Amino acid sequence: MFKKLNKQKKKQSQQLNSEIDLHNIPEHVAIIMDGNGRWAKKRKLPRIKGHYQGMQTVKEITREASDLGIKYLTLYAFSTENWSRPKSEVNYIMNLPVNFLKTFLPELIEKNVKVETIGFMEHLPDSTLKAINKAIEETKDNTGLRLIFALNYGGRAEIVQSMKTIFDELSNEGLTSDSINEAMIEKHLMTHRYPDPELLIRTSGEQRISNFLIWQASYSEFIFNEKLWPDFDKEELINCIKIYQSRQRRFGGVIDS
Ligand code: FPP
Numbered sequence: 001m002f003k004k005l006n007k008q009k010k011k012q013s014q015q016l017n018s019e020i021d022l023h024n025i026p027e028h029v030a031i032i033m034d035g036n037g038r039w040a041k042k043r044k045l046p047r048i049k050g051h052y053q054g055m056q057t058v059k060e061i062t063r064e065a066s067d068l069g070i071k072y073l074t075l076y077a078f079s080t081e082n083w084s085r086p087k088s089e090v091n092y093i094m095n096l097p098v099n100f101l102k103t104f105l106p107e108l109i110e111k112n113v114k115v116e117t118i119g120f121m122e123h124l125p126d127s128t129l130k131a132i133n134k135a136i137e138e139t140k141d142n143t144g145l146r147l148i149f150a151l152n153y154g155g156r157a158e159i160v161q162s163m164k165t166i167f168d169e170l171s172n173e174g175l176t177s178d179s180i181n182e183a184m185i186e187k188h189l190m191t192h193r194y195p196d197p198e199l200l201i202r203t204s205g206e207q208r209i210s211n212f213l214i215w216q217a218s219y220s221e222f223i224f225n226e227k228l229w230p231d232f233d234k235e236e237l238i239n240c241i242k243i244y245q246s247r248q249r250r251f252g253g254v255i256d257s
Pocket of ligand 1: 079
């Protein structure tokens with residue numbers, strides 16, 4: 001019975017895969033993983049069970065992103081505003097990277113995935129930092145998918161930090177604000193090593209950006225997916241890419257017909 005179901009699912013996924021244009025895969029996909037709490041509530045489970053299941057989804061989506069040839073996958077795992085949640089929930093989320101990497105790091109290494117982060121990492125607990133730094137170190141020479149966790153990340157705080165550094169640099173060099181341009185601001189953002197995301201997905205049906213990559217998503221295609229994050233799967237990711245491929249990106253210009 002299960003074997004038959006699995007076979008059916010595999011066939012479905014192969015069919016979906018063949019429906020997307022493999023030459024037009026977005027290079028950078030960013031995801032707001034929303035709906036863990038509601039997933040748990042629907043099942044009368046504590047919210048942390050939703051986060052646990054959300055972590056399993058991170059594994060599936062990382063595998064699929066890597067197989068599809070996506071180059072950068074940025075996942076919003078914890079925002080600068082999430083500290084206001086109950087302490088027990090914050091502690092649980094902070095331990096997720098430890099749990100995730102304990103079970104998944106060998107597969108990430110085998111898949112040539114490079115683990116990276118954006119966010120104010122210095123505020124994370126030592127145990128979280130230790131697990132993440134180990135993963136960063138052990139995958140630093142990998143050349144495949146770059147899996148970027150946004151942890152204690154907030155777009156506004158990122159821009160404030162960038163502006164402060166720019167101000168200091170200009171003052172030290174005796175320069176004025178005339179030297180400030182977009183490239184200079186970008187160079188000082190936490191994402192300076194990455195291209196802007198072409199595709200930004202938010203799960204759970206909520207339609208807002210919640211302080212995620214607010215500078216970088218200026219021209220991203222937004223897809224608001226109805227699934228709660230723990231229910232999001234590779235078929236949904238492929239569907240999002242199909243929708244992305246059906247859109248015309250104009251960047252404020254016009255397309256000749
Ligand atoms: C938002 O859903 C989710 C979070 C704030 C946590 C996201 C974390 C994961 C999905 C796991 C990350 C895994 C690793 C390895 C870091 P919510 O709790 O706001 O859901 P709700 O809106 O339904 O309450």
